[in-house]
Amino acid sequence: MTYATVMVSLALDQPNEARLAVAGELAERFEAAIVGVAAAQFTPPLYFTDGAEAQKLIDEGEASVKRRLAGLEAQFRAATKNRGGHVEWRSAVDFPTRFVLAQARCADIVVSGGQSPAFSDAFALASPKDLVMQAGRPLLVVPDRTNWLDLRSALVAWKDTPEARRAVADALPMLRKARDVTIVEIPEQDDDCSLVMAGVTDVAAWLARHGVTATARISEGARNEPAAAQLEKVAGDVGAGLIVAGAYGHSRFRELILGGVTQHLVTQSTRCVLLSH
Structure with a gap:
């Protein structure tokens, strides 16, 4: 692709x-x-x-x-x-x-x-x-202050949904050119972290079969910390120039009401963001 x-x-x-x-x-x-x-x-x-x-x-x-x-x-x-x-x-x-x-x-x-x-x-x-x-x-x-596509480090914001699966597939050409790729999932309150990690590891293995070496991790932030804040912290830790994420909407009537993380990535991120719905 x-x-x-x-x-x-x-x-x-x-x-x-x-x-x-x-x-x-x-x-x-x-x-x-x-x-x-x-x-x-x-x-x-x-x-x-x-x-x-x-x-x-x-x-x-x-x-x-x-x-x-x-x-x-x-x-x-x-x-x-x-x-x-x-x-x-x-x-x-x-x-x-x-x-x-x-x-x-x-x-x-x-x-x-x-x-x-x-x-x-x-x-x-x-x-x-x-x-x-x-x-x-x-x-x-x-973002308006960006002047190049920094692919030295890319971050995949994983969530086991069709939108996230589609985003990773859509991003494959860029991920193949990235020097470092990290896949992270932000666990929800009642998630079993071992199961979450197993899912992220599956995605890393799938990427490896497509020629992309990726590191799997889960967010270590507090469970009550907003997901957008946790994602930005991980992006800062790995020096991500690109974030890959699924785009989620809460309104079935035109799907214009975005979820909190998607809203943040569209309006406030300081990094390039690839989104798929």
Whole structure:
């Protein structure tokens, strides 16, 4: 398995340099095509007007969106001009989440920026929360202060669920290139630690058969300590530049209410995070 097409989602009024750098690096590492995508929708004004004045306002707003999307295309092409391989740009005046989700069908992995815990503008930003839960592709979330994909140490946040199994399989190309790989599970209150360790050891053995040498461990944090805090401590201990995790949602109605660890990884992690749902 490899990544043949890397897609990077760009956003208006957001820093895009970090995600462009990491997406370009991924494309180089795996000799992959790189596709840039962006969309935005004209935000209607809060006041009311009608007739010719309303149409003029809409036309001007859409023209402004098109100019700004053209600016993103220029930024994308400047960042990828020396990366080699196939480079493609796709954009539209549309709701960004809807557009990016549709384009994700052509990619093996989607690269996005993180998201502020505060409210975000659905007219200008394809939320990584939406992308990871609905794209059907792994999502690599890149913090704004990152300037490269650090694979010296990778951490797999294991939980015996379909989402975590899918995430490890989706991350195999990157894990094969990592110098050190650690698999950790955070036991819950009533878990038998010996059984938890046996499960993590199984995953390490599976990875070994795919050419990845990994160390198995369980978190030694207090059982009442939040899982996100325990995960960050382990990531710091091993110097992880990449975290691999399953993405979990609590809402069956659109699956937009993320679990605590997933929410933390999308909004507050200082490391690159590969998430699969």
